[in-house]
Amino acid sequence: MMATKRSVGTLGEADLKGKKVFVRADLNVPLDDAQKITDDTRIRASVPTIKFLLEKGAKVVLASHLGRPKGVTPKYSLKPLVPRLSELLGVDVVMANDCIGEEVEKLAAALPEGGVLLLENVRFYKEEEKNDPEFAKKLASVADLYVNDAFGTAHRAHASTEGVTKFLKPAVAGFLMQKELDYLVGAVANPKKPFAAIVGGSKVSTKIGVIESLLAKVDILILGGGMIYTFYKAQGYAVGKSLVEEDKLELATSLIEKAKAKGVSLLLPTDIVVADKFAPNAESKIVPATAIPDDWMGLDIGPDAIKTFNAALDTTQTIIWNGPMGVFEFEKFAAGTDAIAKKLAELTTSKGVTTIIGGGDSVAAVEKAGLADKMSHISTGGGASLELLEGKPLPGVLALDDA
Numbered sequence: 001m002m003a004t005k006r007s008v009g010t011l012g013e014a015d016l017k018g019k020k021v022f023v024r025a026d027l028n029v030p031l032d033d034a035q036k037i038t039d040d041t042r043i044r045a046s047v048p049t050i051k052f053l054l055e056k057g058a059k060v061v062l063a064s065h066l067g068r069p070k071g072v073t074p075k076y077s078l079k080p081l082v083p084r085l086s087e088l089l090g091v092d093v094v095m096a097n098d099c100i101g102e103e104v105e106k107l108a109a110a111l112p113e114g115g116v117l118l119l120e121n122v123r124f125y126k127e128e129e130k131n132d133p134e135f136a137k138k139l140a141s142v143a144d145l146y147v148n149d150a151f152g153t154a155h156r157a158h159a160s161t162e163g164v165t166k167f168l169k170p171a172v173a174g175f176l177m178q179k180e181l182d183y184l185v186g187a188v189a190n191p192k193k194p195f196a197a198i199v200g201g202s203k204v205s206t207k208i209g210v211i212e213s214l215l216a217k218v219d220i221l222i223l224g225g226g227m228i229y230t231f232y233k234a235q236g237y238a239v240g241k242s243l244v245e246e247d248k249l250e251l252a253t254s255l256i257e258k259a260k261a262k263g264v265s266l267l268l269p270t271d272i273v274v275a276d277k278f279a280p281n282a283e284s285k286i287v288p289a290t291a292i293p294d295d296w297m298g299l300d301i302g303p304d305a306i307k308t309f310n311a312a313l314d315t316t317q318t319i320i321w322n323g324p325m326g327v328f329e330f331e332k333f334a335a336g337t338d339a340i341a342k343k344l345a346e347l348t349t350s351k352g353v354t355t356i357i358g359g360g361d362s363v364a365a366v367e368k369a370g371l372a373d374k375m376s377h378i379s380t381g382g383g384a385s386l387e388l389l390e391g392k393p394l395p396g397v398l399a400l401d402d403a
């Protein structure tokens with residue numbers, strides 16, 4: 001049984017004409033150093049709900065976070081998203097300099113029917129992640145009702161995803177939220193076996209906990225990305241300057257033991273592409289996982305690992321993938337991620353294997369490889385889809401009205 005409910009109230013039930021609707025979307029898209037959007041999947045995925053509201057004559061107050069800023073950080077402003085959002089929606093999106101306060105109140109009051117006001121990054125306030133009720137009340141004060149379409153952030157009990165529902169009624173799910181829940185709860189609740197999970201990326205502390213519950217569900221667990229060095233170090237290997245979560249070493253050891261006890265095949269890469277610095281033009285070489293040199297860092301999985309992973313994936317019927325295998329943003333360290341993307345596309349198209357890709361960066365990598373339409377389901381949430389899969393309640397969903 002999934003612990004999160006999926007029968008949430010949806011759009012279409014409320015009289016929307018002239019109403020100010022607070023829409024929480026996940027517009028946390030990757031931006032390059034020049035603030036250019038490198039993958040707009042999450043923006044495109046948010047469009048159907050907003051368009052529906054605009055067509056019904058609603059006034060949309062749109063909120064999102066971007067990145068993990070500590071206080072107001074220009075690099076994490078939502079401003080670079082305005083042109084693309086305006087283009088996709090076919091309206092001139094108005095951007096506020098803040099997400100609460102007088103200017104926001106004025107701009108929201110001035111919104112015409114069919115207008116969109118984009119609020120500045122809600123995480124510029126620490127109160128957002130603290131789920132501070134006063135802050136949630138301020139966010140809510142400019143609208144009449146609430147729509148949560150931010151599936152990618154549904155696993156966070158934050159002010160704009162959870163707290164705000166105490167002040168805005170009805171509080172319903174948007175179309176993207178509903179679609180994600182339908183697919184992930186529906187198709188993955190009873191996966192066709194053998195079932196494999198591939199977990200990588202850099203959010204080690206978020207994802208390492210998920211692995212424990214995944215061990216109860218999967219037959220094969222493949223680890224890559226920044227996740228693996230904590231496991232290597234726990235086994236006594238030297239990891240040089242690679243990403244390591246020191247306080248998760250014991251957990252990593254116990255996960256290896258649990259996998260053995262449960263008969264789950266836990267695969268760690270046997271070779272690694274190491275770099276002398278974290279840069280696109282870094283010097284690189286392939287080394288065995290047991291021989292990472294001091295002062296070098298692992299930035300991709302090696303060719304032997306790719307072969308082993310591919311052979312294991314050949315035996316599966318369902319695969320869920322979250323987190324790139326390496327720093328795919330740098331061409332030199334993209335081979336592992338590209339190889340997995342190609343393998344999953346091939347298995348879906350030629351063998352009918354169900355493939356589910358979750359997470360902003362994983363989806364960006366699959367888009368970059370031009371393979372997104374070959375997968376069974378592209379989820380806009382990495383952490384969220386994993387938590388849903390492990391049966392954890394998603395606070396952003398639980399807070400919504402029942403259907």
Ligand SMILES: Nc1ncnc2c1ncn2[C@@H]1O[C@H](COP(=O)(O)OP(=O)(O)O)[C@@H](O)[C@H]1O
Nearest residue numbers: 201202203225226323326327359360361362382
């Ligand atoms: N070995 C590594 N060391 C450091 N960062 C890594 C490594 N492998 C992958 N990454 C980074 O992980 C990031 C994605 O992680 P994460 O946010 O957890 O994935 P997702 O968004 O798909 O859930 C990418 O920016 C990638 O560069």
Ligand SMILES: O=C(OP(=O)(O)O)[C@H](O)COP(=O)(O)O
Nearest residue numbers: 028152153359360381382383384
């Ligand atoms: O990118 C996100 O999650 P993901 O990388 O797990 O897909 C979401 O926007 C949530 O972001 P957070 O993990 O900083 O809360």
